[in-house]
Amino acid sequence: MKNLFWLLFFAAVNAWGDFYQAPLLDAKWQVKTAKLACQLTHHIPNSGRAVFIHEAGEPLRFQLVLENExxxxxxxxxxxxxxxxxxxGxxxxxxxxxxxxxGLVGQRLSVQGQTAEIMLAGLVKGRFPKFIYHSQRSDLVDESRVLVSSVRFQEVxxxxxxxxxxxxxxxxxDFQGLRFYFHKHQAHLPTRLHRILPNLAAYLTALGKGQVVIVDPAAxxxxxxxxxxxxxxWQKIRQALKSSGLPKKRLVANSQSKAKAKPKIQIEILGPEGLQLYHYGxxxxxxxxxxxxxxxxxxxYxxxxxxxxxxxxxxxxxxRWRSEHQSRRLSRQWAERVRDYxxxxxxxxxxxxxxxxxxxKRVASNRSKTGQAKNRRVWVEFVEKPALPTRYSQASFRTY
Structure with missing residues (x-):
């Protein structure tokens, strides 16, 4: 009977594990504020710290940082x-x-969004968020509990x-993976890009570091x-960012994109110019x-x-050694190569x-090799919606 008592006792201890909380009379919260981030920290002796973090453009996060687990x-x-x-209950x-x-010996347990907001609201009401976690040690699974105190929470x-x-x-x-397309010979900025640039300038100004890299992927x-x-x-983008307060030195083109300033915010811009003409030998x-x-x-594109x-x-x-029929067949073969690719x-x-x-439809004289090289070409024409012109009707969508 005595042995059974101790067996149950140790089983209960192993099932419960460790319990941590800050002393009620010594609970403290610390707040740090910046233009782009807010942080609220509560230290828990022998465990670690509970942290609320809210960064610009991100949901609220609530973390338990375990220092020795x-x-x-x-x-x-x-x-x-x-x-x-x-x-x-x-x-x-x-x-x-x-x-x-x-770090080397710690772990971070996190919730975010609505769950983090619920934990914050609980603290406002004087309640105590409680983390419950299980640790694997040898063949045993221990359960530990960490209580986050609301004492003196209202002070910060x-x-x-x-x-x-x-x-x-x-x-x-919000500024990752930005890619913008332009119509042919369009110099003015697309509406969405025009709206983003002031926000981007404001963000980098508040951050105090970082660069914008404008990239031509087809360079x-x-x-x-x-x-x-x-x-x-690029000049239009440069003017827009400069008028929004971003210093000129924090904006570079792809030829200068090896600059080391971080974060590096890349914006791709691409138009069809230079992509429509293909000469062949x-x-x-x-x-x-x-x-x-x-x-x-x-x-x-x-x-x-x-x-x-x-x-x-x-x-x-x-x-001279080729008939017009052969020339047409050659031109068709090259048009098909481009289409098929x-x-x-x-x-x-x-x-x-x-x-x-x-x-x-030659563009140069065929009397010289230079002129012939200019004439051997494939040109890709853009035909806008809603319909093709009459000469490119559905009936003429064939090769000949």
Missing amino acids: NSVTEASVKVSPAPWQHDG GGRLFPVSAVEKQ YGRFQSCRLKLPPFGLK GVNGKEGRQWFQKR RRQRGLTPVQKKRLYFLAR VKEFFPGRLVVHGHSDSA LVSLGVEKARIAIKAWGSR
């Missing part, structure tokens, strides 16, 4: 009555959304909430015309790597931005028509 396998949190109140248990490493809550209300509604994640393959239009658009049998890369960006159709115009020179990149074949001109 690295074997937590699962955890939950709930709002409990204060220790001097009767616990009638406590509130709802919320699963912890993340268990992460903290007002400052924390005031800081939260001043946070901008946008954060770093190196879109030729002189592509470079010229990139420069025009007299003995060339397939697309070159540069031409394929250029077509990749053309396909991306068409799939993600341009809603209309394409007409691929094939042209050839008028070599666009289709392989995901452009719908039904959106692409082919027009084979042979040598009829």
Whole structure:
């Protein structure tokens, strides 16, 4: 009987595990405020600290940072009555959304969004959030509990909430993966980009560091015309950010993108200039790597931005040993190569028509090799919605 008593006793101890909380008369909360982040911290002896973090553009996070624990396998949190109140079973248990490493020997248990707001509201009402976590040690699973005190919480809550209300509604994640397309020969900024730039300037100004990098993803393959239009658009963006208060040195183009300032916010801008014309050599049998890369960006532009159709115009020179019929067939073959590669990149074949001109529409004299090289070309025309012009009706969507 005596042995059974001790067996049950130790089983109960192992089931309960450790319990931590700050002394009721010595509970403290510390608040830190900045333009882009607010933090509220409560230290818990022998355990770690409980932290509320609210960053601009992000949901509220509530974390328990365990300083000497690295074997937590699962955890939950709930709002409990204060220790001097009767616990009638406590509130709802919320699963912890993340268990992460903290340094070499610690772990961080986190909840965010609505769950974090519920924990904060509980503290405002004088209740105590309670973390419950299980640790794997050898063959045993221990349960530990950490109580977060609301004693003296009201002394700092007002400052924390005031800081939260001043946070901008946008954060770093709102400026990640920015990509904007322009119509052909469009210099003015797209509406969405025009709206984002003042917010971006305000964010980086408040942060006090970081750079904006304007990138032409097709640089190196879109030729002189592509470079010229990139420069025009880059200058427009530069003026908009400068007028919003961002210093000129914190804005760079892709040629300067090796700058080390962080965070580095990248904005891709792409227009069709330099992506429509493809010359081919007299003995060339397939697309070159540069031409394929250029077509990749053309396909991306068409799939993600341009809603209309394409007409691929094939042209050839008028070599003396080649009949006009052969010239037309050659021009058709090259137009088909371009079309087929666009289709392989995901452009719908039904959106692409082919027009084979042979040598009829030369842009230079065929009397010289230079002129012939200019005439051997494929030109991709953009045809806007709602419908193709009469000469590109559905009936003419064939090769000839």
